[in-house]
Amino acid sequence: MAIELDPLHQFKIDRLIPLHIGNVDVSYTNAAFLMTLSVVLITALIVLGTRKHALVPGRWQSLAEMSYEFVANMVETNVGHGGREFFPFVFTLFMFILFANLLGLIPYSYTVTSQIVVTFALAAVVFIGVTIIGIVRHGFHFLRLFVPQGVPAVLLLLLVPIELLSYCIRPFTLSIRLFANMLAGHTMLAIFAGFAASIGLLGIFPLGITILLIALELLVAALQAYVFAILTCLYLSDAINLH
Amino acid sequence: MDLASAKMIGAGLACIALVGAGIGIGNVFSALISSVARNPAAQGQVQPFAFLGFALAEATGLFGLAIAFLILFVF
Numbered sequence: 001m002a003i004e005l006d007p008l009h010q011f012k013i014d015r016l017i018p019l020h021i022g023n024v025d026v027s028y029t030n031a032a033f034l035m036t037l038s039v040v041l042i043t044a045l046i047v048l049g050t051r052k053h054a055l056v057p058g059r060w061q062s063l064a065e066m067s068y069e070f071v072a073n074m075v076e077t078n079v080g081h082g083g084r085e086f087f088p089f090v091f092t093l094f095m096f097i098l099f100a101n102l103l104g105l106i107p108y109s110y111t112v113t114s115q116i117v118v119t120f121a122l123a124a125v126v127f128i129g130v131t132i133i134g135i136v137r138h139g140f141h142f143l144r145l146f147v148p149q150g151v152p153a154v155l156l157l158l159l160v161p162i163e164l165l166s167y168c169i170r171p172f173t174l175s176i177r178l179f180a181n182m183l184a185g186h187t188m189l190a191i192f193a194g195f196a197a198s199i200g201l202l203g204i205f206p207l208g209i210t211i212l213l214i215a216l217e218l219l220v221a222a223l224q225a226y227v228f229a230i231l232t233c234l235y236l237s238d239a240i241n242l243h
Numbered sequence: 244m245d246l247a248s249a250k251m252i253g254a255g256l257a258c259i260a261l262v263g264a265g266i267g268i269g270n271v272f273s274a275l276i277s278s279v280a281r282n283p284a285a286q287g288q289v290q291p292f293a294f295l296g297f298a299l300a301e302a303t304g305l306f307g308l309a310i311a312f313l314i315l316f317v318f
Contacts, residue, residue, distance in 0.1 A: 008316070173302070180305035183312065227298040 007190035011114060011183075030110045031118070038099040038112070067095065071229065078233035082240045089129070090236075093122065094229035101182065101221035105214065113224075114182040116175065123175035126232050134239030145242055174231060181224050185217045250315055257311035264304020271296040 015027035045067075049060035057065055071091045075083045097113060104111025112118050134142045146163040147156065192213060195206035275293040279286045 173306075176306055176309055177298070177302035180309040181301070184305055184308050223294055223298050227295060227302075230295060 007187045007194065010110070010186060010190055013110075031112050031115065034100065034103055034110050034112045035118075038096055038103060041103075042095045042099055067091075071095075074230055075233055078230060079237045079240065083233065083236055086133075086236055090229050090232055093126070093232060094225050097122070097178065097228050098222060098225035101225060102218070104182065104186065105217055105221060111182050111186055113178055114186055116179045119175040119179040120171070122178075122228070123171040126174065126235065127171035130232075130235045130239045133236070134242075137240060138242060141242070142239070145238060170235065174228065178224050178228055181220055185213070185220055189213050189217065250318065253314040254311040257307050257314060260307020260310075261304045263307075264301055267300030267303065268297055271300055 014030045016030055016033055017028035019025075019027050045060065046064050049064035052058065052061060054061060068091070071094050072087055075087045075090050079086065100112040100118075103109055104114065134145070138144075146160050146167065148159060148163070151159060189210060192206045192210045196203040196210055199206070271293055275289060278289050
């Protein structure tokens with residue numbers, strides 16, 4: 001097996017099943033495969049895990065219930081009671097990003113969230129959705145979000161554009177945070193693994209670092225899913241409660 | 244100076260942003276350790292904020308890294 005010494009080779013998209021509709025390339029790629037795998041695994045965990053409806057849960061039911069409770073608590077703490085209806089959305093986001101990140105850590109697999117287009121799609125949905133929710137719920141008063149209370153009128157001239165800018169930058173920071181974390185993590189892993197493979201017996205030191213990096217990447221995978229979900233909750237709370 | 248060398252220099256300079264990430268993460272966890280040392284009962288309340296703060300501080304540094312990659316591979 002050839003050792004790919006280019007650390008960015010792992011991000012290349014392969015067409016598993018080439019498909020073309022007219023001029024549009026809709027091939028089933030390895031990215032698409034991992035996205036379907038994430039969805040299938042999440043569905044299997046929740047549906048099959050809770051099939052027994054046991055009062056004292058077994059292992060899988062426990063896992064399913066714990067993940068549900070974790071996200072439900074997060075939504076209730078950060079959004080309040082009005083956020084109950086957004087729980088499925090936040091749960092989907094959290095579980096999809098978590099599973100996509102974790103599946104990417106399997107060797108020779110592909111990290112879906114290391115593509116900016118995927119993370120930007122998720123962040124754009126959050127941003128547009130939250131803005132629409134805010135406008136539908138508060139109408140024109142939604143613009144009060146950008147006017148902090150108790151500020152003298154002179155400062156408002158400076159503050160409102162800054163608030164607007166920091167609001168509009170949200171989809172970008174949300175997406176780039178996840179994308180850059182995944183990209184940097186996997187690139188570092190590839191670089192150190194390349195060292196370990198190429199310098200013979202001394203490769204035990206880069207191997208040790210690679211092992212520590214995998215541990216860090218496991219933490220970062222879960223943490224980035226949590227951060228994405230909790231920031232979605234905070235933005236929702238901003239839009240619903242207007243402060 | 245040709246484009247390839249300028250790209251390398253630009254990418255290297257953009258990585259200086261990670262200094263901020265290091266300092267920020269150090270600050271966050273130092274605050275966590277101090278607060279838990281003063282009041283161990285608060286650990287359950289404070290820890291989620293610590294991890295959130297870590298992720299956000301790291302993200303800012305990684306924005307700089309993303310610019311470095313942008314310079315290297317897109318332009």
